């Protein structure tokens with residue numbers, strides 16, 4: 001299958017300096033794939049995403065994006081000016097105006113129907129993330145790019161959010177590229193995981209990455225947890241769960257995240 005985005009030998013430097021943030025990274029994502037980038041703070045995850053989207057200069061290598069590729073992007077930080085009142089409905093129409101019908105449909109799809117008239121500042125963390133996802137979905141992207149989409153959500157909120165991302169992929173066929181720290185949860189929602197630390201430490205299926213020594217060295221106790229989760233999953237074959245991969249996820253699907261809005265971040 002041809003790639004939506006393909007990168008070769010990417011090298012990225014810290015803006016305004018010769019310091020290398022990422023070196024020799026190869027990357028590809030195909031239609032319909034869910035790929036997650038994990039790695040410690042400062043390991044270059046957001047830099048990689050920005051370079052793939054063409055938002056950051058390359059110090060080396062090349063990136064090819066499929067002609068006409070539609071991308072829905074939720075950046076790591078979303079600047080909300082709390083001094084200016086803004087409803088969800090208006091937010092969805094920025095920068096391009098959309099019809100009421102489309103606004104209602106996309107909010108229903110992301111599990112927050114009827115929020116149109118609510119002020120952004122009055123949303124819970126989980127609702128806000130779903131509104132961001134709704135906005136990213138509006139223009140029927142071939143690829144959704146979500147940079148740490150569950151920041152500030154509690155565990156059930158995270159599980160529910162990743163379940164929603166999988167539903168969106170199934171319903172729309174969009175590929176998904178995510179950056180995440182939520183190792184245990186996100187790895188289960190991914191087809192492929194890339195573990196970064198200034199370069200690609202390891203990559204592959206979640207199962208392969210969870211047992212890779214480089215991954216385990218980077219994530220220590222958390223990696224042990226991932227491993228245990230895969231063992232547990234492997235050891236049990238639930239009668240009623242043959243057709244999907246969430247036998248041990250007990251998210252309630254309602255996204256009741258208790259995080260807070262990240263007001264005015266840069």
Ligand SMILES: Nc1ncnc2c1ncn2[C@@H]1O[C@H](COP(=O)(O)OP(=O)(O)OP(=O)(O)O)[C@@H](O)[C@H]1O
Pocket residue numbers: 014015021039040041042043044045046047048
């Ligand atoms: N605009 C910038 N100006 C200066 N340095 C930057 C900038 N963006 C990134 N960097 C540096 O590049 C390195 C990688 O940052 P990046 O944000 O890509 O990491 P990350 O893996 O996404 O981190 P986190 O998990 O903390 O979000 C860091 O050392 C960071 O300080």
